[in-house]
Amino acid sequence: MDRSSTKKSTDQSSTRNNPGQAATGAETQHLSNSGIPIKEVYTPADTADVDYDKDVGLPGEPPYTRGVYRSMYRGQLWTIRRLSGFNTPEDSNKLYREEYALGQTGLAVAPDISTCVGMDCDDPRVSADVGHSGVPLCSIEDMETLLDGLPIERVSTYLAEKHGILTAMYFAVAEARGLDIAQLRGTTANCMLAWTVLNLPNQTPPQAYLRYAVDFIEWCSEHAPKWYPISFDSYNSRDLGLNAWQELGILFATTVDYIEEEKRRGRVPLDRFVRRFSFNTAAHNDFFEEIAKLRAARRMWSKIVRERYGIEDPRCGQFRVHVQSSGSTHTTQEPYNNLIRIAYQVLAGVLGGAQSIHANGYDEGVCLPTDQSMLLSIRTEQILQFETGVTNTIDPLGGSWYMESLTNELEKHAWEYMQKIEDMGGMARAIASGWVHNEYKNATIERASKTASGEIPIVGVNKFRLEKEPYRVPIFRPDPQSPQVQIEKLKRLRERRDSARVAQSLEKLEEATRRGDNVMPATIEAVKAYATLGEIANVQLRVYGEWPFPISG
């Protein structure tokens, strides 16, 4: 299916040059960003088969099409949550305190890439990357520094990590502060989709993602019931070119993998297992389609939980979603244009009923956010919350013939795509076989060629491009001293800690992993013994091996 967001016309040049002028009538086909044909006008006939009570209903009631909570933003505004982190735990701590003071209501920890791949700062392979694109966190000491002075008993924290190591550190720090883990609020990313799309060294295979995440969900269901133990995350996949319904298809195919794994294990009742599932999607360019996507997603999740798994607990069927403006739509040319793109995308997230939103920095395509762009992101969301009136009523587009019809179309295509993946044996297998990456690859190549031809218009890049960049924006550069600072701290830690206790804790972790026990207790013991992130990740790699990235040109 055609994924472009363009008009298809037999006379492309004339429509492009004269957007206001009608093209040659019947030959013009308008497609959504996901290739769904869009009519010139919608009428009641387009929603004739919609049963309001069954398919739409009231917010807070299954199938939750209009919103997961009864009062939505009138009861509680969405959380403003920007993923951030840079340089060192010290500098990032300062940043988080500033964000909190500005009224950001949730923290979101972006680890740097060396932390993401499970390498310590003193690993010779990482020197150039420490403190780039996130905060390095090598041990519980770094986590203590990162959280210093922050009221983690009051804020909710998102940790962009995999396999639960950083969350183990977070919980251990909370425990040392005398806090009750059962009361902590936050989210651990933990989704195989988000990580396996990246071409990174030290990757564990998809099956390992499944194992560690399911262990973590089981553990949280008992010990941290207010924590969201997983955020099923299609953001990166969307940014790699999948369209809106493909995004929903892979998202829900992934949830089914996790539920089926727990069903096989039988350790935790399914209603408790899925109660705290949460989601993370992109907000892309096609405004109405993105709103319809979130509406369709809510209905689909409710159906999966109630109809497929027979789970009646209403909390389980609520599609609670964090939305982030789509980085791949942001340009390095004329970066201020991104402010406008981001505002529209965030508005789509709001009209789509998201629980939490990250407005990217306008400089997303240039560097990590500067202080100024960070401030603008937060203000973008606050202006929507307090000035525009968009929160006054719930699901304001519900009942629009176009919106309801588009929601139905997206749902239909998404079920088909999901079925295709299930027919392959589920998401983990579809990743392991390289099929999903082939989808990414094809989508990427297609997008590039359509961008080159102008079929996908990007203002300031391939449309109305200026010969010379009209302005420059301030640039953020990571501190080149960060790697050295981190390496020295880690060296001192390695000298100071009880190495016998470290070795023993890692041995116990490896045994638990190989035996098939839930790894969380042993992981928490290891971080408390000051085992480093790299040492724990190495246990995971020893057990599961390194997964070769399936794209090779």
Place this chain on the structure above:
Amino acid sequence: MTEKKIRILMAKPGLEGHWVGLLVVSRALRDAGYEVIYGGNMRPEMIADTAVQEDVDVVGLSILSANYMQLVPETIEELRKRGKGDVSVLLGGIIFQEDIDQLKQAGVAGIFPSGTPLGDIVDFVRKTVRQPV
């Protein structure tokens, strides 16, 4: 007699996991008739080793993290150490305008910040890289 084709190694030094730019430029160069070796994510020494083994004429690097000021000179140094200092090194990704002079001094032949039309990159190779004999 068939002409020997220009050989290009495309790689990403450092850890960062973006791959779209590398793949898309690799395809464009392959479509333009060049022999492209897709290296993916590699450390600078590996890039240099592969450049020698594959006897390439061009090394294309893609970096979207601000660490190119360290990784690019490192890669060029590794190439020189192996007697491969004569290859044409191209750099794409997120590259700040004010760093371009310094990168060129370090030996980068062509710099193509994200958003550069693919045709410009192909043209650059066509105009500046000599046909191997």
